[in-house]
Amino acid sequence: MNPDEVIEKLNTEKIDVAEFSIQCGLSDRTLGNRLAEFDYKQDENGVWYYSGDSEERNVEIDITRKGRVSKPQKKKVRNKKTTEQADVITRQDVDLFTAIMQMPMSESVTRAYKTDKKIDAKFKQIASETKLQINLLHSLALFEFVEKYEPIIAKLKGQSSSEENG
Numbered sequence: 001m002n003p004d005e006v007i008e009k010l011n012t013e014k015i016d017v018a019e020f021s022i023q024c025g026l027s028d029r030t031l032g033n034r035l036a037e038f039d040y041k042q043d044e045n046g047v048w049y050y051s052g053d054s055e056e057r058n059v060e061i062d063i064t065r066k067g068r069v070s071k072p073q074k075k076k077v078r079n080k081k082t083t084e085q086a087d088v089i090t091r092q093d094v095d096l097f098t099a100i101m102q103m104p105m106s107e108s109v110t111r112a113y114k115t116d117k118k119i120d121a122k123f124k125q126i127a128s129e130t131k132l133q134i135n136l137l138h139s140l141a142l143f144e145f146v147e148k149y150e151p152i153i154a155k156l157k158g159q160s161s162s163e164e165n166g
Contacts, residue, residue, distance in 0.1 A: 057103035
């Protein structure tokens with residue numbers, strides 16, 4: 001359940017947040033802590049409401065699931081000229097760990113590639129700084145390459161075959 005669904009249930013059914021947290025299979029304080037992290041508060045009558053910035057409101061995350069749940073951090077943009085430019089940077093600036101978690105995974109294969117020494121050193125440095133396995137970084141790089149260039153190659157193939165037929 002997303003935060004809005006949780007507070008709707010808490011407010012309409014008048015359930016205690018600790019009790020509902022336990023019903024969800026979490027500890028008694030987990031759901032209350034998550035609601036607070038996502039900028040939800042309870043007024044003096046016990047009614048839950050959203051108190052944060054409407055632009056940062058996140059209703060897509062399931063806060064009742066087991067495991068770590070945290071509010072996505074908005075990247076700060078230096079020297080932003082307009083809000084529009086800042087939004088473009090924020091949308092394109094995906095967290096490395098999130099990108100790896102969203103990357104489709106299947107059976108692994110072993111390949112031997114030759115690559116530029118400087119690029120390899122940068123990969124190793126990133127792997128060391130992030131404590132990520134270098135094979136995950138390679139897989140992510142290859143995945144992003146395929147995602148970016150596969151449609152372009154398909155268009156080129158389509159254009160060349162239509163020129164041959166036309």
